Each structure stands twice: as C-alpha cells, then as structure tokens.
Amino acid sequence: MEPRTSLLLYLSSLLLFHFIDAQCVDGDIKRRMFPAEVQPTSCNTDVIIREICEHTKNPDVCISSISPYLPNIGDVDATTILGLQIKACTNYTNVAISAVEQMVKDPKTPPLMMGCLKVCRESYGNALNDLQSAVKAIEAHDSGTLNSMLSAVLTDIGTCEDAFTERPGLKSPMASQDNMLSKLASNCLAIAALIK
Known part of the structure; x- marks a missing residue:
C-alpha cells in the first residue's frame, strides 16, 4: 500500500472515530477534550x-x-x-x-x-x-x-x-x-x- 493511501486511510479513520465519539456525547465535543478520569459518565x-x-x-x-x-x-x-x-x-x-x-x-x-x-x-x-x-x-x-x-x-x-x-x-x-x-x-x- 502506498504511503499516501495509508495516510489517507489513517486520517479518515481518525475523523470517523472522532465523529462517532462526539455524537455519543450529544455533540458536546468540549467534553472529549478532558481526560477520562475527569469525566464522570460514559x-x-x-x-x-x-x-x-x-x-x-x-x-x-x-x-x-x-x-x-x-x-x-x-x-x-x-x-x-x-x-x-x-x-x-x-x-x-x-x-x-x-x-x-x-x-x-x-x-x-x-x-x-x-x-x-x-x-x-x-x-x-x-x-x-x-x-x-x-x-x-x-x-x-x-x-x-x-x-x-x-x-x-x-x-x-x-x-x-x-x-x-x-x-x-x-x-x-x-x-x-x-x-x-x-x-x-x-x-x-x-x-x-x-x-x-
């Protein structure tokens, strides 16, 4: 696999996981900026x-x-x-x-x-x-x-x-x-x- 294709696939995956994570918390993206131990609930x-x-x-x-x-x-x-x-x-x-x-x-x-x-x-x-x-x-x-x-x-x-x-x-x-x-x-x- 070409380095460009690998990089593109990697970045796409990151965006997808970020989108899913942001949706999970009702769009409250700021909440994801803090470490897990600060967040009381999943x-x-x-x-x-x-x-x-x-x-x-x-x-x-x-x-x-x-x-x-x-x-x-x-x-x-x-x-x-x-x-x-x-x-x-x-x-x-x-x-x-x-x-x-x-x-x-x-x-x-x-x-x-x-x-x-x-x-x-x-x-x-x-x-x-x-x-x-x-x-x-x-x-x-x-x-x-x-x-x-x-x-x-x-x-x-x-x-x-x-x-x-x-x-x-x-x-x-x-x-x-x-x-x-x-x-x-x-x-x-x-x-x-x-x-x-």
Whole structure:
C-alpha cells in the first residue's frame, strides 16, 4: 500500500472515530477534550440514566438531582439510580429540616405557624427514617418493604402540607420544598418499580 493511501486511510479513520465519539456525547465535543478520569459518565451510562429517569413523572428532576453523585459511581442500573435518588431525597429533606429549624428559632414566627412547623419537623424526621429503611430494604432485596417505606415518605411530606391547609388563611412557607420532596419521592417509587 502506498504511503499516501495509508495516510489517507489513517486520517479518515481518525475523523470517523472522532465523529462517532462526539455524537455519543450529544455533540458536546468540549467534553472529549478532558481526560477520562475527569469525566464522570460514559455515553452508555448517560443513556441508561436517561432511560431510567424517563420512567418517572419528573425525569428532569431525576437527572439533575442525581448528577452531583455520578462521579463516584461505576456501572449503573435501576438499583444504582434508585440509591442516588434516595440520597438526593435524603439531602433535600435535611435542607428542609434546616429551613424549618431557622423559622422555629425566629422570634418573629407567629405562634399558629409554629405549631405547623413543628409538625413539619417531625414529618421530615419520619421521612429520613423511612428513607434509611428504604436503603436497607434495597440491600435486603425486599421490594415490599422498599415500596412501603417510599410510600411513607410521600405521606410524611403530605403531612407537613396538611398541617398548613388545616389552618385557614395560613400559607405554607415549606410549599416549594414539599413540592420538590414529593417529586423526588415519587421518582424513587417509579424507579423502585423497575427493580426486579
């Protein structure tokens, strides 16, 4: 084979592999400029995550909430994604608890709202316990307990909002947090249904 033909074949192959690689990451060519150890996920992993999150009612929340934890994982499947979604829900529950604690400590918080906030604090604590039990159920391959615990998390979050709706004229300062927690918990239930 002539040197020119070999060079042309070599360059064509490089362009083809570069094109395939760029397409694999949805056209994000910049991502290919960094070494592999900096990139937390492969094309295949991204596709799996997207496919699993598409089974939830809130796929965008699913993807965005687990993305901070992706650099620490290897292979992914529904069980892995569920674990990450539970971790995101746990962390967000802790954020909600902190917000409640600040309001409870604030002397400007009206007494009527104080009672509701204490209900929320207790409900969020219950949610944390239920999330921890869900993690143990995953490890034990106990789908019945897993579903019960994740359903309980939704109930716990609803209990916080119910405390405010039962008081006419009192608006929940936790509505946006409870909305996000409901989405995360709902995602957990949907992903749990994929585990066999």
